[in-house]
Amino acid sequence: MAVLEVRDMGIRFGGLVALDAVNIDVPEWEIVGLIGPNGAGKTTLFNCIMGLYQPNSGTVAYRGKDVSLLPTHRRVAMGIGRTFQNIGLVRELTVIENMMIAQHARIGYGAMAGIFGSARSFAEERKLKAYGLDVLDFLGLADLAKEKLDGLPYGTLKLLEIGTVLATDPDLVLLDEPSSGMGPEEAHQLGERLLKLRQTLNLTVLMIEHHVPLVVGVCDYVYVLNFGKVLTEGKPKQVQAHPEVIAAYLGSEAEKVEADAREIRDESGAGLAPASDGGKERDRGLS
Secondary structure (H helix, E strand, C coil): CEEEEEEEEEEECCCCCEEEEEEEEEEECCEEEEECCCCCHHHHHHHHCCCCCCCCEEEEEEEEEEECCHHHHHHHHHHHEEECCCCCCCCCCCCCHHHHHCCHHHCCCCCCHHHCCCHHHHHHHHHHHHHHHHHHHHHHHHHCCEEECCHHHHHHHHHHHHHHHHCCCCCCCEEEECCCCCHHHHHHHHHHHHHHHHHHHEEEEEECCCCHHHHHCCEEEEEECCCCEEEEEHHHHHHCHHHHHHHHHHHHHCCCCCHHHHHHHHHHCCCCCCCCCCCCCCCCCCC
């Protein structure tokens, strides 16, 4: 079953065609990659999927339901989470405070209760903090819970942003260049984490990424966008072998890309096959 279906997506900005009849499927529990040069329309597609942009044509379906006309917060409430190219965190606050802010939609008390500090508001915030700490521990960031974001390495902030998305308990996660600002070793570790997250939490992921070894190492399927159109799609090795992809993105690095990708898969121990629950209801908790 496809968790996300994008059909004939098109959007124009004046005379610029940013997306032209784009079709994408993201099956359940798979990691799907979206690659292409800068300006290809990748982030624009994410904005259309999340309802931040209203496309000129096309539809977005989540678990078979057309959500094309729903506002962003309704899509998030249904289980779609998203990170951004530019980190969307509050740098003046601590790590755990950012984790609590990310869960604002789950707050069970009103504005007045929060302003006057009712017993219920304190109890709710303890729950949010506890869950935030669970997520941080899961990502290996628990020791940074009380640290302010200013001064933390960029790669750590990118991982924390993934944590804030996980704190919303999503079913589908859209990652916009998660390895941006990371060195090769950090990107390698991120690939291992993504495979383990998918296996442990049964997440479905659509990921924009420029680090090709990461894409090849973790993705089950890959789409290549170019000038707002799907240039090609297929399994990572099929996409690697496409002449235009090689010419545009890989060049003489194709063999090194495959070697790096194989190392990510081997060291993660998670493989490319998603966890199976035999048709039973999934337990997506962190404990």
